[in-house]
């Protein structure tokens with residue numbers, strides 16, 4: 001469903017941006033979340049896709065946005081990043097390069113949004129066979145610790161973890177409220193700027 005239809009005037013409506021290297025599975029993740037189908041969505045489009053979701057017995061509207069496809073495109077995407085409420089940093093557990101890219105994408109998010117974006121790190125494609133898994137769970141966990149965010153293994157193909165990560169972010173967003181003022185003086189910025 002188009003994001004405009006659901007989001008208008010809803011105080012419990014949240015926009016979550018998906019950020020990650022090409023081919024990690026951002027479009028498939030959106031398709032799984034919005035349509036509960038792996039293949040259905042051809043393209044994620046600039047406005048994203050929305051759906052109703054019940055979190056802790058309370059209905060909310062979540063829009064997922066696939067922001068950009070390359071580190072060099074961050075300028076064009078900056079306005080979208082600024083407007084997002086939270087960010088899913090996605091890599092593929094089959095691609096060490098996509099894990100390395102997460103730091104650059106996080107830096108782009110921080111530049112656009114400010115010092116303390118609400119982040120979740122996800123390793124997609126956890127359904128793939130063991131011989132395809134090239135990034136260990138420990139590497140993902142370690143990066144999440146550095147970024148001070150939650151970490152989940154997900155699969156857009158089977159749906160594992162897809163709703164869980166979105167629901168977790170909605171809970172944190174509700175707890176934070178709309179204001180971006182309640183920023184923690186945390187180590188994330190320091191971590192990113194010393195790399």
Ligand SMILES: Nc1nc2c(ncn2[C@@H]2O[C@H](COP(=O)(O)OP(=O)(O)OP(=O)(O)O)[C@@H](O)[C@H]2O)c(=O)[nH]1
Nearest residue numbers: 021022023024025026027028069124125155156157
């Ligand atoms: N097995 C498996 N394959 C996946 C999964 N998610 C995505 N894929 C496959 O990975 C490829 C890329 O998926 P996309 O969703 O197009 O990736 P993307 O991040 O949107 O790619 P860009 O649009 O290039 O940025 C496709 O061939 C998908 O079928 C998953 O969870 N499991």
